[in-house]
Each structure stands twice: as structure tokens, then as C-alpha cells.
Amino acid sequence: MDIYADPAYAMATEQFRVIADYLNLDANIRERMLHPKRAIAVTLPIHRDDGTLQTYQGYRVQHHLAMGPTKGGVRFHPGVSLGEVAALATWMSWKCALTGLPYGGAKGGVTVNPRELSTRELESLSRRYMQEMIPFVGPHTDVIGPDMGTNEQVMAWFMDTYSVYKGYAVPEIVTGKPVSIGGTTGRREATGRGVVYLVERALNVLKMHAEKCTAIVQGFGNVGAVTALGLAYKDGMKVTGISDAFAAFYRADGIDVHAAEKYANEHGSLAGFTEADTIDPDELLIQPCDVLVPAAVEGVITEKNAGQLRCRILAEAANGPTTPAADRILFERWNEIFVIPDILCNAGGVIVSYFEWVQGLQQFFWNESEIMDKLFRILEQAFTAVTKRSREAKIPHRVAAMAIGVERVLAAKRARGLFP
Numbered sequence: 290m291d292i293y294a295d296p297a298y299a300m301a302t303e304q305f306r307v308i309a310d311y312l313n314l315d316a317n318i319r320e321r322m323l324h325p326k327r328a329i330a331v332t333l334p335i336h337r338d339d340g341t342l343q344t345y346q347g348y349r350v351q352h353h354l355a356m357g358p359t360k361g362g363v364r365f366h367p368g369v370s371l372g373e374v375a376a377l378a379t380w381m382s383w384k385c386a387l388t389g390l391p392y393g394g395a396k397g398g399v400t401v402n403p404r405e406l407s408t409r410e411l412e413s414l415s416r417r418y419m420q421e422m423i424p425f426v427g428p429h430t431d432v433i434g435p436d437m438g439t440n441e442q443v444m445a446w447f448m449d450t451y452s453v454y455k456g457y458a459v460p461e462i463v464t465g466k467p468v469s470i471g472g473t474t475g476r477r478e479a480t481g482r483g484v485v486y487l488v489e490r491a492l493n494v495l496k497m498h499a500e501k502c503t504a505i506v507q508g509f510g511n512v513g514a515v516t517a518l519g520l521a522y523k524d525g526m527k528v529t530g531i532s533d534a535f536a537a538f539y540r541a542d543g544i545d546v547h548a549a550e551k552y553a554n555e556h557g558s559l560a561g562f563t564e565a566d567t568i569d570p571d572e573l574l575i576q577p578c579d580v581l582v583p584a585a586v587e588g589v590i591t592e593k594n595a596g597q598l599r600c601r602i603l604a605e606a607a608n609g610p611t612t613p614a615a616d617r618i619l620f621e622r623w624n625e626i627f628v629i630p631d632i633l634c635n636a637g638g639v640i641v642s643y644f645e646w647v648q649g650l651q652q653f654f655w656n657e658s659e660i661m662d663k664l665f666r667i668l669e670q671a672f673t674a675v676t677k678r679s680r681e682a683k684i685p686h687r688v689a690a691m692a693i694g695v696e697r698v699l700a701a702k703r704a705r706g707l708f709p
């Protein structure tokens with residue numbers, strides 16, 4: 290489908306083809322399962338601080354509506370395109386189904402570098418995005434959440450804009466919002482904590498000990514920083530590499546991750562951090578380590594570097610970090626590299642978003658230990674299901690994870706009479 294032409298959508302399509310072949314799906318079913326139900330493209334005009342009018346392009350893609358509302362984050366990034374958003378929405382569908390959440394996948398995005406906007410401009414853009422989406426979203430149709438480049442403040446502006454339109458507070462329209470307006474404890478940290486939990490499970494399977502391990506984390510935002518902190522201070526791992534969009538660092542005897550976090554918070558990025566050596570970002574990914582965590586953008590593990598990775602565990606915290614060509618190389622290296630596929634690895638975020646939505650709908654809130662307990666229970670079930678299927682069917686973890694997700698969506702569509 291040309292409207293989605295984009296490298297990320299090509300990845301989502303190829304990954305689905307592999308699963309559809311494995312599940313022996315009929316050609317008509319393949320078409321209907323893969324292509325998104327709905328795609329919304331909007332133009333977002335805002336007044337810049339200098340008085341000029343600037344327009345941005347915004348998107349929301351709702352992948353399928355068979356199991357309940359759609360769910361997924363909104364990304365603010367200069368690389369956002371309709372095709373990328375469609376790929377991210379598709380991955381959300383398999384992720385929600387794998388973890389048993391009653392959602393189809395969705396994703397939104399605005400093609401913008403949020404760092405180039407003042408706070409007032411960012412607020413105008415966020416509010417305008419939500420205004421344009423009002424006819425298409427709702428607590429029972431499509432529930433918005435955070436993704437790269439958006440945060441609790443943006444979610445609060447979304448919630449306020451929707452609520453002002455309705456005439457009453459509607460916290461359950463978005464997740465990842467501040468606790469003061471109906472957000473849940475633990476959502477900000479949920480994705481990273483989930484990654485740490487799953488790395489611990491993989492170490493356990495491999496009979497490795499965290500305190501003897503090293504880790505490299507690409508991306509130092511919400512997901513990357515929380516993951517690096519957890520691996521270092523909860524598990525006692527030596528974090529030897531970190532990076533963001535501006536700089537990459539390596540230090541064989543371990544980086545002080547707290548100092549890096551403090552530096553990034555004060556300076557807006559890791560650029561200029563002096564407590565480790567700078568390294569070429571591409572080189573960072575192929576340094577020896579026990580755990581490699583891509584936690585930034587799509588397509589960073591490629592045909593070029595997949596054969597050179599020197600990690601024992603690849604924990605895909607980002608969405609779509611591994612291209613299908615790289616996947617084929619990793620399949621051959623399956624006994625060298627334990628892959629925790631993205632739809633499992635980063636599912637902690639949407640799981641706690643689901644808890645936030647449920648709490649909002651019932652106006653009854655849980656404490657942090659209840660949230661974390663429930664989160665780890667769901668992750669445990671998903672991890673066990675994926676590794677069991679992989680072991681029994683002798684298929685890679687990604688194929689097992691996606692197959693479980695695709696089968697559940699298919700079963701829902703069949704039960705509703707959408708397929709023979």
C-alpha cells in the first residue's frame with residue numbers, strides 16, 4: 290500500500306509475511322490482518338513566538354478494532370511519516386495481543402523536532418493535535434499515550450483539550466499523564482522497569498549473573514535512562530556504554546549512570562559529558578557486552594552490524610530496532626544471542642498504561658507495589674509463552690512472540706465473524 294511507503298512499514302510488512310507463512314495464513318486473511326483499519330492525516334498550524342504561522346503534519350493510525358479500543362503513543366520527531374506511524378501501530382497490535390490487553394494497536398505522530406519549540410509553541414502544537422483528533426479518538430475508541438518526544442506534560446495538554454471540549458474531565462482519554470490528573474504511579478518508569486525485568490529473566494535462563502555482566506544502552510530518554518539506571522543500581526551491572534542522539538560514550542570499567550542522568554537533565558543531552566570516553570555511535574553497538582539495549586529509533590541493528598554484535602542478550606527496548614535482514618543473521622546466531630523482541634521487551638509501558646486506563650474508568654486507584662506486581666505477572670506470562678513456543682516449535686523468539694499476537698487477533702476477528 291503506497292500511502293504507507295516507508296522503511297519502517299516495509300519492516301512491519303516483511304515481519305508479518307514471515308509470521309503469515311509460518312501460520313500458513315490464507316492470502317485474503319493476510320491482507321486484512323496487516324493493513325491498518327484507519328489512517329488520519331492532519332495539518333497543524335500554530336503561531337510561532339516570532340508571530341509567523343507554521344504548519345506541521347500530524348498522523349494517527351488505528352490498526353484494528355476487533356478487541357476493544359485502539360491504544361498507542363504519540364511521537365514528536367522530525368522523522369515521523371504516515372508509514373512509520375502505521376508500522377508502529379501494527380507493532381502495537383501484536384504487542385497488546387501478546388500481553389493479553391483488550392486493545393488493537395494505534396500510534397500517532399507529528400513531524401517536528403520538539404527541541405526547536407518553546408514551551409508555549411509545544412503546548413499550542415499538542416493542543417492543536419488533540420483538537421484535530423477529537424472526532425476519531427475516545428476512551429472507548431482510541432486511547433492515546435506517550436512515545437518518543439512526548440511526556441507527561443504533553444499528555445496533560447491532550448487530556449485538558451479533550452476535556453474542555455467534552456465539558457467535564459476525561460482522564461481516561463490519555464495515559465502517561467501526571468498523577469495529579471488521574472495518571473498512575475509507575476507509568477513513567479514502566480517501560481524501562483519492564484526491560485530490566487525481562488533482562489533478568491533472560492539472564493536466569495542463560496544461568497548468568499547480573500553482577501558479573503556489562504551492558505550498553507543506546508538512547509538515554511525515558512526508556513533508555515530508566516533501563517540503564519535499573520541495570521546498574523538494581524542489578525549491579527557495569528554499564529559500559531550509553532548514547533543519545535548527540536553523543537556516545539564508552540568506559541570499560543563502568544559509567545556512573547547517576548552522574549550521566551544528572552548531566553543529561555541539566556544540559557538537555559549527554560553531549561559534553563566528561564566522565565567517559567566519546568565513541569563513534571555505530572562502534573558503540575559492536576563493543577563487547579553481555580546485554581545490548583537499543584532504546585532509541587528503528588532500524589539500528591542492520592545487515593551490516595548484526596554479524597558483528599558481541600552481546601549475549603539483545604534487549605529490544607525500542608520499537609523496530611532490528612531490520613528483517615539483520616533478523617535473518619540473528620536467526621543464524623540464535624545460540625549466541627538471546628533476543629528479547631521489541632513487542633515483548635518494551636511492553637511494560639503499554640501494560641501500565643492499560644492499568645492507568647482501567648483505574649481511570651473505575652475511579653479507583655492502586656498503589657505502586659500493586660501496579661508493579663501486576664506488571665511483572667503479565668510480563669512473566671508473556672516471557673514464558675514466548676520462550677516455550679520458541680523452544681517447542683524451534684523458531685526464533687520474534688517469530689514466537691508475533692505468532693502468539695497474530696493468532697490472538699485472528700481468533701478475535703474469527704469469533705466476531707470478520708473472517709471465515
Ligand SMILES: NC(=O)C1=CN([C@@H]2O[C@H](COP(=O)(O)OP(=O)(O)OC[C@H]3O[C@@H](n4cnc5c(N)ncnc54)[C@H](O)[C@@H]3O)[C@@H](O)[C@H]2O)C=CC1
Binds near residue numbers: 437438508532585
Ligand atoms: N515511552 C514509552 O513508554 C515507550 C517507548 N518505546 C520506544 O522506546 C524508544 C525510546 O522512547 P523514549 O525513551 O520514550 O523516547 P525519549 O524521547 O524519551 O528518548 C529518546 C532518546 O533516544 C535518543 N536518540 C534519538 N535518536 C537517536 C539515535 N539515532 N541514536 C542514539 N540515540 C538516539 C534521544 O536523544 C533520547 O535520548 C522508542 O523506540 C519508543 O517507541 C516503547 C514502548 C513504550
Ligand SMILES: O=C(O)CCC(=O)C(=O)O
Binds near residue numbers: 362381
Ligand atoms: O502507553 C501507551 O499507550 C504507549 C505505548 C507505546 O507507544 C508503545 O508501547 O510503543
